Amino acid sequence: MVDRTRRNFLRKSSIGLAATLTSGLWFDMLAKGIISPPSPSLFEERFGVSREDMKKILDIALSKGGEFSELFFEYRVQNSVSMEEDIIKDSTENITLGVGIRVLKGAQTGYGYTDDLSFEKMKQTALTAAAIASGNSKFSIANLTEKSSGLKVYDLNLPMGDVKLDIKVDLVKKAYSAAQAYDKRIIKVQSSLADELQYITIANSDGLIIADARPQTRMVVIATAEEKGVSNTGFKSAGGRVGLDFFKTSETPEYTGRKASEEAISLLSAADPVAGEQPVVLGSRQSGVMIHEAVGHPLEADANWKKTSIMWDKLGTQVANPIVTIYDDPTIPFNRGSYSVDDEGTIPKKKMLIENGKLVGYLQDRLSAKLMKMELDGHGRRQTYRNNPIPRMANTVLAPGNASAEEIIRSVKKGFYAETYQGGQVSDSGKFTFSVNMGYLIEDGKITRPVKNATLIGTNVQILNEVEMIADDTAFFLGSCGKDGQSAAVTAGTPTLKIRKMTVGGRK
C-alpha cells in the first residue's frame, strides 16, 4: 500500500538477477535471424498464437463495450552467475512467459493475465478484462498492421545470452579478484553477472502489431572492508542494453571490482555527517537520483491527471531556476533505461520536461495522454505481463551548465559533498529524500573528510529553485525504479551541481 504514493530509486536492486547458460532454442532463433530484427512471428512460431487468434482475442476483449483492447505477449530469459567466498556459488536461468490483456473504457482499466497461451485460456482472460465495461461491443478491430521501430538502442553484436558460461565465469572471477586484491582490509567480496533478453509482442484494437527484443546486462560487485573491528560495505554496478563488448571496451570487470572496494575502504575512515541545513554539492557520478526523485516522478502524467502531484497545475510556469533544463530520453544508445518500443507499442522520443526553468511537459502513457489530451511520447512501461503499463522514466537527464566542478566546490565555505548513494524516495506531495552512502565535508572550498550514511531531505518545488550552479561533467547513475509495486530499469544523468541550502541528516 505504501507503494501507492511512494516512488523510489534503488541502486542495489537488479534486473531480476536471476543466471547463465543460454536457452538453446531462443538463441538459435536469434542466430538464424528469425527474431532479429524483432518480429511478432516468435509467438506464432514458438507458441502457436496466430495473428488471426490475436485479432479474435482483441475482439472478445471489447465484447462488453470497452473502447480499447491490447495484448502484451512476453517471453523473457534471464541468466545469472555469482561468486562469493572464492567459489562460483550459484547460477540461474529463469523463463517468463505469458500474456497480459488490457481493456480501457474512459479512465477505467480492466486487466487480466495468464501464463497459458492456449486460445481457451486467453479467451477467458480477455473476458475477465472485458468486465470493466458493461454493454455491447461498439468497436470492431481493423486488420493488424505490423510496425517497426527503427531505433538502434541495443548492442546486439555479441549478446550475453549467446556467451558461453565459462566466459561469464571468467568475467565474474576477474571482478572478484580485482576487488579482493585492492586492499588487504577487504574481507569479503561478492560478484555477479546477470543478463536477460526480453522478447515482447504488442497487438491492440487500433490495428497495431509491433515487437521488440531487449537485452539487459548488469555486473554487480559488493565488497566489505574491516579494520579494528569496524566494517563497511561498498558497491558498484555496470551494464546496460549491451553485450560482451561492453566489458572489453567500456567498463572492465576489474574496474567495477576496484570501485566497490575503493568505496568500502574510504568508508572505513568516514565520520558521521553534521545534522542541519547547509549548502550541498551533488557530485556528477551518481547524483542523478536527485533529478529522478525531485523532477522525474512528479512529472509522470498519472499523478498529474489525478492531480495528486505537486506539479499538476504548473504546466507552462517557471518551476526552477532558469539554469535548469531537464529531459527524459529512452533512445540513448545502449543505456540501461533505453528501449526502442515502449510497453504499449509506442516508439519513444526524447521528452523535454523543464526548459530553462519552465515546466513544459509530462511523461505520458496511453491512458494519461488520452485523458490529458496530450501526445504520446513512449513512456508507458510495465515490469512484466502481469502488470498494467504506467508512465515511467527511462533515462532522465539534467542538461549541463557552464560552471566547472572545481568552481562549484570552491564556492562553498562549509557544506556537504554527496558522492555515492543507496537510493532515493519521493511522495506525490513533493517531499523527497536521497540516501547518501558516502560523501565528504567541504571546508573552505575544499573537499576534506569522508562522511557516511547521510539522508538529504527537501521538497522539490523548493530545491529546484535553489539549484545555484551546474557543471558540464555529466555522468549516469544505473538503478531500478519502484512505483506501484513495479520495478523498471532506469538511469539518471547529471553534472556536478550545487544546491544553496538543504537539510542534511546526521549526528549532533
Added chain:
Amino acid sequence: MKDLNLLQLTEELVEFSLKNGASQVEVSVSQGTNFKVDILQGEIEKLTEAVSKSLGLRIFVEGKVARAGSSDFSRETLQRLIKNAISRAKLSSADSLAGLPEKEPLTVDVSGLKIYDPAILEMPPEKKIAAATKTEEICLADKRIKKTFGSTFSTNIGERYLSNSNGFSGSFKRTSCSCGVYLQAGEGSNLFDEGWYDSSVNLEGLESTETIAKKAVHRVTRLIGGRKVESQNVPVVFEPPMTAEILAFFSTCVDGNNIYLKQSFLAGKMGEKVGNEFVTIIDDGLKIGAPGTEPFDSEGVPLRKTVIVEKGILRNYLMDTYAARKLGMKSTGNSGGPNNLFLAAGQSTPEQIIKSVDKGLYLTGTIGFGQVPTTGDISRGAFGIWIEKGELTYPVSEITISGNLSQLLQGIQMVGKDLQFKNSITGPTIKVAEMTVGGK
C-alpha cells in the same frame, strides 16, 4: 484435482532430474489467484483478476548448485531447464555445505494453523468493490481531505507445492485479503500523503471500512501544517508501524547469509548483549492465523518458534539450511525470510509512553533508505508529532532521524503493550532514549 496435479508435477520433475544426473533436487510450484480493485473518486479505476503460477528448481550435482525458474509449464521447457541446470552446475565450484535440508517430519496440522479462509473465495466481486468504494467515500466526506490516491480491496489465494529428492513432498494453501486508502491533505505546497490499510488471513479479521477510513483520515490530517524543528538530540517514540520498520532492518542484520558474509554488525555477536532487558525479539512461524504462518519454508523445513533476542542477549539468527551449515547451527525455517517476527510486548500503554517524554519526537512516518546492515547506521527522512511536556503538540516534517541500530536496541526505555499480528513483521510502541533529529 488441480492440487494433486501440481504436486505430481513437482514429484515427476524430481524423478526426471535424478535420472539425468542430479545428485539432489528440489522442485516447487506457487500458484496465485488474485483479485484487486482500485477505486478513484468513486469510480472503478482498475480491476485486475488473474490466476498465475511459477515453478522453481534447485539442482545439486556433487555439491555444485544451479537454479532455474519458469512460468512456462510446457514439459519441453521444464525438461530443458533441468538439463541446462545440470550442465551449468558442473561449471560451479563444489561446496561441501551445499545441499538439501535433512529430512525432518512435518508434525504440524495445517488446518490448525488457520491460514485458509473459504469465505474469501466466496466473497462476490461486487462486495469487494463496494467495500473499497465505501472506504474512500467516508474519507472524502472529511473537508480536510484535499485529494485521494484512491482505495483498494484485494484478495489472494496462494497455493504452494514442494518436493525434493530427500523424500519431502508437501503442499498447502493460504488466503489473504486487504483493504486500504491513501489520501492527501495540507495547504499550498506543504502537502502530505498518508493513508491506512489493513490485511488479514481471514475475512472476519479485516478491520471495517469505517475503521480503515477513520485511521487514514487521522494519519494524514495530523500532519497538516508540519514544519521543521532545530537539529537536536531527543528521545524518540516509535508508533507501532515505525517499530516494525526498525524490526525489518533488524531482520536483515540477523539474516544468516549476511552474518556469514560479515555484512552485518551482529556477525560474531552470538550470546552477547545486543540490547537492553526490554528487548526480546521472536520469530514465530506457527502463530495461529498470523500473516507469516505456514507449515514449511521454501526448502521444506518445518516452521517453528525461534527466540532471536532474549532480554537483550542474541540467541539465534534467521537461517536457511545453507547459512545454518556455514555458521555451524540449525536451520530456523527462514529460507523465505522472517515468518512472524516481533518485538515482545511490554507493560506500558502508548499514552504512558508519550507522557514520559519531556521533549521529543513521536515518529509516525519515514521516507528514504539509509539503513546499513554492516554498520547498523540509520538515517532517514521523518514525519511525526513533536512532544512537549508529555503532550503531543504540533506536527513536524522534512526532518531526518539518525542513529545506530546497536545503540537503539541498547537505548529502548519503554515498550508498549499494543502489539498486534497484522503484518509478518510487527512491534508495539517503543521509546528510544536518544536519536539525532536533523532540521534547521
